[in-house]
Amino acid sequence: MRSSVKRFHKRAKDHFVPHKGNNHHPHLLRHRSLIGVSAALIAVKAFAFLIPLMVPGASYADTIPAEPITKTAIIERTNTVRVALGIPPLNDDKRLTLAAQKKAEDMAAGGYFSHQSPQGKTALDLIRTAGYPVHFAAENLAVHFVKADDVQQGWMDSPTHRLNILDPRYKDIGVGIANGYFEHQETTFVVELFGSPIDTRVAPVASISTETLIPGSDYADDSLSSPLSSRVLDSYSREFALYVIALITGLMLLSLAVRFRWQHVASMSHAMAVVALATVLMLV
Numbered sequence: 001m002r003s004s005v006k007r008f009h010k011r012a013k014d015h016f017v018p019h020k021g022n023n024h025h026p027h028l029l030r031h032r033s034l035i036g037v038s039a040a041l042i043a044v045k046a047f048a049f050l051i052p053l054m055v056p057g058a059s060y061a062d063t064i065p066a067e068p069i070t071k072t073a074i075i076e077r078t079n080t081v082r083v084a085l086g087i088p089p090l091n092d093d094k095r096l097t098l099a100a101q102k103k104a105e106d107m108a109a110g111g112y113f114s115h116q117s118p119q120g121k122t123a124l125d126l127i128r129t130a131g132y133p134v135h136f137a138a139e140n141l142a143v144h145f146v147k148a149d150d151v152q153q154g155w156m157d158s159p160t161h162r163l164n165i166l167d168p169r170y171k172d173i174g175v176g177i178a179n180g181y182f183e184h185q186e187t188t189f190v191v192e193l194f195g196s197p198i199d200t201r202v203a204p205v206a207s208i209s210t211e212t213l214i215p216g217s218d219y220a221d222d223s224l225s226s227p228l229s230s231r232v233l234d235s236y237s238r239e240f241a242l243y244v245i246a247l248i249t250g251l252m253l254l255s256l257a258v259r260f261r262w263q264h265v266a267s268m269s270h271a272m273a274v275v276a277l278a279t280v281l282m283l284v
Helices: 002-016 031-054 071-084 094-110 123-129 148-157 159-166 230-258 262-283
Strands: 134-143 172-182 185-197 219-225
Touching: 031 230, 031 262, 071 148, 071 159, 071 172, 071 185, 094 123, 094 134, 094 172, 094 185, 123 134, 123 185, 134 148, 134 159, 148 159, 159 185, 230 262
Parallel strands: 134 219
Antiparallel strands: 134 185, 172 185
């Protein structure tokens, strides 16, 4: 056991620490290792891009039959959770439904997934246009799901989505569903809007009137993408590239600080090329 620990310690030291035993040249900065790191960077990026194209959206969910995504199914599941926790159920509001449906159709037609459209419009604009006298409002989005239970579970597993669903301030709900293309695949966009109307019998509080609603405060929003969407996978590939950049840059600086030999110039140049590759892959 002790000998195994010593061997591991020696290998780690040789790979990451410049010292006399490795000619002050960490093995990770040698050409063979740098070629392997470059291959890993490209493989991770390719995986993040290709997997969502190769795996159909239906395979993201388990194979147990369940109710498909419909307006009724989403509202029923939302209200079931609220009632179970002693929170009043939400009323199905036609105006919020109209706003939610327009938002879903706009994302499907434009091929985007965001709380703000390319034209700069938000769900709050659609809610007001639909004639809903908004006091408080919130928006949950989801994409790349095929079953209502999966959408609901995903929202409940996210603290911000869960907060919107369980907020007792909201009285009404509207759900919009549209099919379109996003991230190179056909998918379903789901929009869930929550609202609380102004009581016209009393003067509205100035800080939360319909004219002073602040996104992220009185107007809350959040979005959810299936765990296997290219957006999520690509975020992992970018984090990997960032770690590689930090590690190799740190080793180069450490090597320069401890002892730099001119015969290491070629590998240092190679290392800088790998850092440049990682930077490009992270930004693409």
